[in-house]
Amino acid sequence: MVAAKRKPTETEESDIFAPCSFSSLGLHTQLCEQLEERLGFKAPTLVQAQAIPVILSGRHVLVNAATGTGKTVAYLAPVIHHLHLYQPRIQRSDGTFALVLVPTRELCLQVHEILHKVLHRFHWIVPGYVMGGENRSKEKARLRKGISILVATPGRLLDHLKNTASFVHTNLRWIIFDEADRILELGFGKEIEEILDLLGSRQHGSAAKNVAVTSKYEFPRQNLLLSATLNEKVNHLAKMSLEKPVMIGMPEKKRQSIALHEHLGSDADDDDTQTMNTTGSVSEDYRLPAQLTQKYVKVDFHYSLLSEFQFKPSSGPDAEPKHRFVNCKTFRLHGNMEQEDRRTAFETFKREKSALLLSTDVCARGLDFPKVKCIIQYDSPGEATEYVHRVGRTARLGERGDSLLFLQPIEMDYLKELEKHGVSLTEFPLLKILDSFPLYGHKHVRKFVSIDGHPWVMSLQKALEAFTDKPDMKTLAKNAFCSWVRAYTAHRGELKRIFMVKKLHLGHVAKSFALKDQPSLVGTVKINPAYSRAMAVHVCGALKAGTVRISELMREHERSRSLKEHFCGVFKGKIYHIGEKVFSSCMRL
Numbered sequence: 001m002v003a004a005k006r007k008p009t010e011t012e013e014s015d016i017f018a019p020c021s022f023s024s025l026g027l028h029t030q031l032c033e034q035l036e037e038r039l040g041f042k043a044p045t046l047v048q049a050q051a052i053p054v055i056l057s058g059r060h061v062l063v064n065a066a067t068g069t070g071k072t073v074a075y076l077a078p079v080i081h082h083l084h085l086y087q088p089r090i091q092r093s094d095g096t097f098a099l100v101l102v103p104t105r106e107l108c109l110q111v112h113e114i115l116h117k118v119l120h121r122f123h124w125i126v127p128g129y130v131m132g133g134e135n136r137s138k139e140k141a142r143l144r145k146g147i148s149i150l151v152a153t154p155g156r157l158l159d160h161l162k163n164t165a166s167f168v169h170t171n172l173r174w175i176i177f178d179e180a181d182r183i184l185e186l187g188f189g190k191e192i193e194e195i196l197d198l199l200g201s202r203q204h205g206s207a208a209k210n211v212a213v214t215s216k217y218e219f220p221r222q223n224l225l226l227s228a229t230l231n232e233k234v235n236h237l238a239k240m241s242l243e244k245p246v247m248i249g250m251p252e253k254k255r256q257s258i259a260l261h262e263h264l265g266s267d268a269d270d271d272d273t274q275t276m277n278t279t280g281s282v283s284e285d286y287r288l289p290a291q292l293t294q295k296y297v298k299v300d301f302h303y304s305l306l307s308e309f310q311f312k313p314s315s316g317p318d319a320e321p322k323h324r325f326v327n328c329k330t331f332r333l334h335g336n337m338e339q340e341d342r343r344t345a346f347e348t349f350k351r352e353k354s355a356l357l358l359s360t361d362v363c364a365r366g367l368d369f370p371k372v373k374c375i376i377q378y379d380s381p382g383e384a385t386e387y388v389h390r391v392g393r394t395a396r397l398g399e400r401g402d403s404l405l406f407l408q409p410i411e412m413d414y415l416k417e418l419e420k421h422g423v424s425l426t427e428f429p430l431l432k433i434l435d436s437f438p439l440y441g442h443k444h445v446r447k448f449v450s451i452d453g454h455p456w457v458m459s460l461q462k463a464l465e466a467f468t469d470k471p472d473m474k475t476l477a478k479n480a481f482c483s484w485v486r487a488y489t490a491h492r493g494e495l496k497r498i499f500m501v502k503k504l505h506l507g508h509v510a511k512s513f514a515l516k517d518q519p520s521l522v523g524t525v526k527i528n529p530a531y532s533r534a535m536a537v538h539v540c541g542a543l544k545a546g547t548v549r550i551s552e553l554m555r556e557h558e559r560s561r562s563l564k565e566h567f568c569g570v571f572k573g574k575i576y577h578i579g580e581k582v583f584s585s586c587m588r589l
């Protein structure tokens, strides 16, 4: 992700904001003042204008609106409004009234930060969070004191529900699933079911008790599900947790496919539930900001060593100094990092005016880094939903944004896959751009026929290969290559037809990692083979028998990669011979 300043245009603003005020939606004046003073929100976005009155009314809601359209405040504002009006005034000892479930730690911190700002004047409403990677005892202490609005990742929440006796949730009124589909994709389905059972908020089954009967505030439960993309699993969660939900921002076709008819109330077809075309939809399936410019590039490309690599772009005299290839700060963020490093990278990148973030899908959802100018996808995203969320980190709330997707010639069918969801990309004129770069001694030379033979590319490749030739760098590059190839096999269903490792020209892939030769894919997994085999047999057997939940082993997408690597090492030593069955089990993580 590359951050830089961009301004929205006039016309885009009218597509984003509703022609009304927050107070006209029924929110308390003091809360409206806080939204303006603390967050700078003068008017509601379209999705906020649609969702806030419905959520205020107490209905269960399913919101499906484009990335960056303001869904967070759409659900937080009504909750704060009600809590602010509770009589007698709520106290910390009343425990938790609202629970916001999110898929990642960074999103947890982000939602908490927004709460913290908006609740500034309402000091008796206490925000807090619990999430994986944090100190449990400190969290227990905070829960004991009381948290009115709790943001949580599912695994850690379940842990506290089971093991923290002082966690009071008898007054719980709201359960909110932000990025509902991602929570389920990460394999938290069983945890969610357990959480709903423990909280007595499941719509079917004996455990259901939708009013907090022991509560001094007797309000019916209200559950909310939100995401820019929805899928079959969300349908299941919706059935499990929502009662007669109002669908916001969803075209009729999708409402039918979500198949919630049995739950839809008679007023589900009211005006306020109609299709929200104005939120920047370009598709009846997936919603993308209209001002987002999406491009793809059709070449094997270079692996740029962003923080250290120096390059002398033209083949001029040796005296000419080398320059850093990327002239801004670079950050990295992925699930295998230590929690503290993860937090620092997340918070620092957020503050930087001009910076580059290298990240895995841990950043794909919900994160709201300000002024991100461009999303570059070097690894293909897989499901179209993932594409939508990744590019959704830019072009937020009417800002302009660009995205660039790297595709190899054999992968061009991926564009058709995206088109099925109304997502269309134009080809990035790479050769033209390269031709515009200065070349030593050839001011206006152009008309190179191929990218590979372009002097600029050749000299860059040479410099990269020289840089990667150092032993440490070479090991890094080889590992990166192997991981990349392994991850390539992770595509499911239709996508397996497009991303076929057998069709890959591995020599070219190696070149894109600045390697002169293709590393061997055999024997690169450093796991004791005997242990691996035993482990694999155990996991496969247990999976088959249904006695182990793979989600217990894996919490995040990145870890599923190590498991895939593990199986690769175990089964054949070669990724492209991996057993289909095991693989599909891995893919359900």
Ligand SMILES: Nc1ncnc2c1ncn2[C@@H]1O[C@H](COP(=O)(O)OP(=O)(O)OP(=O)(O)O)[C@@H](O)[C@H]1O
Pocket: 040, 041, 042, 043, 044, 045, 048, 065, 066, 067, 068, 069, 070, 071, 072, 073, 227, 228, 365, 366, 367, 368, 392, 393, 396, 397
């Ligand atoms: N009414 C508003 N006025 C001005 N800015 C707003 C308003 N509502 C939200 N924003 C800003 O818009 C940006 C996007 O909001 P938010 O992160 O809630 O979007 P989202 O719909 O949840 O996106 P995603 O689907 O990617 O999670 C944030 O920077 C937020 O501060």
